[in-house]
Amino acid sequence: MHNLYKLALFLWLFASQSSNAQNGIVVFQSDFGLKDGAVSAMKGVAMGVSPALKLFDLTHDIPAYNIWEAAYRLHQTVPYYPKGTVFVSVCDPGVGTERHSVVLLTKSGHYIVTPDNGTLTLVAEHLGIGQVRQIDEAINRLRNSNQSYTFHGRDVYAYTAARLASHTIRFEQVGPKLPTEVVRLPYQKAETANGMLKGTIPVLDIQYGNIWSNIPKSMIDQLDIKPGAMVRVQIFQNDQSLYDKSVTFVNTFGEAPVGDDVAYINSLLNFSIAINQGNFSEKYKVFSGPDWRIVLSKASK
Incomplete structure (x- = not known):
């Protein structure tokens, strides 16, 4: 034994x-x-x-x-x-x-x-x-x-x-x-504050110009944002505001007219924004990196 x-x-x-x-x-x-x-x-x-x-x-x-x-x-x-x-x-x-x-x-x-x-x-x-x-x-x-x-x-x-x-x-x-540590770049981590969600734009969906955030679906659910709802999206580079609109939150691009700005959850289950069959980054001159911030809140139709 x-x-x-x-x-x-x-x-x-x-x-x-x-x-x-x-x-x-x-x-x-x-x-x-x-x-x-x-x-x-x-x-x-x-x-x-x-x-x-x-x-x-x-x-x-x-x-x-x-x-x-x-x-x-x-x-x-x-x-x-x-x-x-x-x-x-x-x-x-x-x-x-x-x-x-x-x-x-x-x-x-x-x-x-x-x-x-x-x-x-x-x-x-x-x-x-x-x-x-x-x-x-x-x-x-x-x-x-x-x-x-x-x-x-x-x-x-x-x-x-x-x-x-x-x-x-x-x-x-x-x-x-x-030591169990590495060099880390500073950036805005996803967080909830006063009914708003804050995060960064870590990267673009480069082929299509879609904007990907680091704000997870779980936070969107906590704010009770459902498909069909309007979401106010604000985008900043450092402290400069480059975008501030209310857009429709959808499951798929087919739920919105071609050319409309839409919000959705991407393949990594993070909040994203795009133009249906257009290039959001190119149109609004929005790019990615730790100096970019995105702020979300519920909006009225």
């Missing part, structure tokens, strides 16, 4: 240690675009570590130097991949400076290889920080790349991610353990 107990304990410990095991998937994100060979070079480095890896792209159309949008795209995507997936996020205007190169293990069991420059703001908040390790470049750097100072995405991040995803190294071999 004692031996059976020890065996059960061993199997439980093994399962616990393996729950965040790397699964051979690497997902790449950058602000590089696809006009040159930068993204392909990163993938080439990864395949050089292990041709058995499964490589995917999150996006390479992050606007140049826009760390906030890189943070949001990770938040939007990471939870939908299985535990053990390794993400590489390179939006790094400070490349070559003293900012840390890290691997974050989230409490959800995902790995993110990135500069610690604010890119981890939202995944740290929503998925939690399990551990953070600084990449030891003496071990985890592409051979013969020491003379290169401006392409850490290829020389450090893709290489480290591939070694981690392929089980060439364990997470503990990435480098020294850091």
Whole structure:
């Protein structure tokens, strides 16, 4: 009986240690675009570590130097991949400076290889920080790349991610353990105040120019805003008011005439506003980022 107990304990410990095991998937994100060979070079480095890896792209159309949008795209995507997936996020205007190169293990069991420059703001908040390790470049750097100072995405991040995803190294071999904190960008979190909902515009639904907020459906429900109701929407950049209208809250765009401004809940279950078959961002010159705020309240028809 004692031996059976020890065996059960061993199997439980093994399962616990393996729950965040790397699964051979690497997902790449950058602000590089696809006009040159930068993204392909990163993938080439990864395949050089292990041709058995499964490589995917999150996006390479992050606007140049826009760390906030890189943070949001990770938040939007990471939870939908299985535990053990390794993400590489390179939006790094400070490349070559003293900012840390890290691997974050989230409490959800995902790995993110990135500069610690604010890119981890939202995944740290929503998925939690399990551990953070600084990449030891003496071990985890592409051979013969020491003379290169401006392409850490290829020389450090893709290489480290591939070694981690392929089980060439364990997470503990990435480098020294850091405090369980990351650089965070300030922004307006969703909140309720005096019958109004306040939040930020973290990102656009870029293809259509729709405005996505960080105000969750649960807050809309608490304010008792139902489809067919009118919602007053105010949008500010810093303290400048750029939009103040009452619009209809709908379930689907088909419930409103073409060309009308409409409010709706997007695929991430957050409040959004759009023009039915139009481009809200382009028409009203409303964009996204931590300097943008949105305020909602119930309005009369």
